[in-house]
Amino acid sequence: MRFVIKPENHKTATLSSQATADAILEIATNMSKDNITDKIYRESYGDPDEKRSRVEDQLALSYHNKCAYCERLAKADIEHYRPKKKVAEDNAHNGYYWLCYEWTNLLPSCVKCNREGAKHSKFPIIGNRVYTPSFLANNQLDEDHQKAQNNPLMNEIPYLLHPEVDNPDLFFGFFIDPSGNGIRIKGVDTQNRGDGTIEVCLLNRQELRLERVENVINPFKQSVESAFVMLGDGIYNDDQFVQQIIFQINQLIINASNEKSTHTLLRKFIVKSHQNFSAIVLPYLASSIRNIVLAAFKSI
Template sequence: MIRVDRGPKPEGLEAIRKVEVKRLAALAREAPPKAKDFGNRYNITRRDLWKAQGRTCCYCERRIDRLYNDVEHFRPKTRAYRGQGRPMHGYWWLAWTWANLLFACPSCNRRHKKNKFPLARGSRILPAGHRPPGPERAILIDPSGEDDPIEHIQFVPFRQAGKKEKWIPVARGGSRRGKRTIQVLKLDRPALVTDYGDHVSDLVSHHVKAIREAIHAGDGRIVAKAWRSALRTLFYRRQAFKALSHDVLDHHFPPEVRRQWGLELERP
């Protein structure tokens, strides 16, 4: 998972938000709005989000080459499972709020995150109509929030004799939020772990080998050229699994090696 910059709000979204929030507020006075009450006018944001995220899922970073996938509500609109016996009403007033919308693959959104939105112990729930975060302390990492997901989630190699090397996401430095985000989104699910391994073996390893060979040759110009080539390819805007690529490079070429050769590894 990497940071997401949505860019400017799509034209027309604010007008839709004002109308829809007023409509839902009337319903909410009687009972919490149900899924059928929302419609799908927030889908006006789908193309903008898809492009802003480089056509990748906001959570798992898989490539999404078709536009029919999901507009994801970070704070769930209908019901929110916050844990610890808390109320389960959703954040209906944020269903058309630009800062609450992301683009996600069906596996992350529908199968795993669903309506889960755990809060830290002792955290109060955001009052209806208020802007987040307010008094809430969300445990899930918001890829468009203030925190850099890479500070909380790290990919590490896992080796078994006679088997292909795997790269597994773990909580960086024991981050509780990183651990919980991995658990909720199932970022270590087998299908994804397979994709991670394929990405490393099919693409990243080629650049790691080229950089190593350049370092072995001792020519700084060749090292810098190989490094720049890796960064251009692995952190291309539409490239999948950029957080994984970052951690693979960091693993094979730790800070002391990068300092020696004047190499910079910025977070994607």
């Protein structure tokens, strides 16, 4: 997960239309959940290679075709951050039906994070749950109260972090799985919202643990170990070897700031300090080269 700024003007013409505003008002006024249609919040269209979505296309501008929760490159579900028809933890709740077409409530999510035993209609909170929409004196919806970053929705304090509202850097850390099966993410905040997000979206499922190693650690490991082989073969002299190690570390740092990279949160965590680098990267390197690589990291 990374912090995302999703511009309002990236909304599709349909989501921005008066017809959609009228449809939302009717749904909110009459609690007519059956009238919610994916023709509006998804806007599917034909493509020679696959069925696509205009809303997904617009979300991809900010999310770079990645899942909002796990940051894998994936064909996205159009995910309702606050579930539109029911809330798993609250049988008395009718779902956030009035947010069905709200731009700040729509996120791109991979199938694994959204369905398949993960998020779906789960939405646990710490604060006070909002049960009904807010209306103005003229019986129109209060549009400000529909925004995820505004009260009263903010006062719910959801366990599930919103990548456009919450800075993930403040909520997560990483550690190597004790069984050797990849890298685990952990919550570090005092309200346990990081852990809550991990639980809701199953962010420690095996495929993710292993992908973090494959996509982030292994390219660095292979490049560094190749440099040592080239030094031993006489292809690099000592100065060239040191510069190559420093170059690879700088690539780690650059990719941590590249929004298009996968698993940017892990990348940022690794390069934040030599302690993090030592804990996450060094155990994957041959013991004979760890001190040399760590010294190079500290020199930058």
